[in-house]
Amino acid sequence: MAADPTRKQTPWRLLAWLVFVTIVSGVNYAGQLADVETPDDLAYRYSTAIGAVIQYAVFLAIILLISWGLPLRDTFALRRPTSWNRALRLTVTALFAIWGAAFVYSLVLSLVSELDPTEEQGLVPSGWDSSRAGAFVAFFLAVTFVGPFVEELIFRGLGFTLTSPYGEWVAILTTGVLFGLYHGLLVALPVLTVFGIVIGWLRARTDSLYPCVVLHSIFNGVALIVSVTVLG
Secondary structure: OOOOHHHHOOHHHHHHHHHHHHHHHHHHHHHHHOOOOOOOOHHHOHHHHHHHHHHHHHHHHHHHHHOOOOOHHHHOOOOOOOOHHHHHHHHHHHHHHHHHHHHHHHHHHHHHOOOOOOOOOOOOOOOOOHHHHHHHHHHHHHHHHHHHHHHHHHHHHHHHHHHHHHOHHHHHHHHHHHHHHHOOOOOOHHHHHHHHHHHHHHHHHHOOOHHHHHHHHHHHHHHHHHHHOOOO
16 A cells, blocks of 8 residues: 555645745746846757756755655655556646647737737747757757656645645645746746646546656647747
């Protein structure tokens, strides 16, 4: 029988996780509101990928510290889904639900403003630059593999486990909303919040972090590929 990490929980773990996520969100919003111009070629700089990996390494160390003493496999849901076939169906359903919500939101937004949620963060390139393919591959790996894995450990892993004693939907909604805020964006906040809630639902239905990581990686990867092929 798997160990129940909630039995060893103390309030300080949840408080520490909330403080950590709040600080990251605050820093990201402060940077956004500072209105500092973001270079257009961030995806083509090795420094961007290296900086991202270092940042995620720090984040990983923090959540491992918060979870110290808990059974890591169960705390972070690093286990097989109850059914791989069901997990695959739910992952595909969740992915298309997120894409559908993003499309509808972008369509409605285009009718009332010229704001574009995909451009707000400034990380998605506007075209392909073959002369700097190596740097883009490094960036792609950081954003498509390292980032999703660590962020899912933070939210659908530790965060979901720490909030689940208060109810499944409390865990889904709390981690979903905080995931949206964590990115420090305004225009894209509704889409990111929907993303967080849907992927939290996937975590609850599969009892595993792996489908969440796969969905997150596919979402980010497709966005980057489309940006340098179709949109570029």
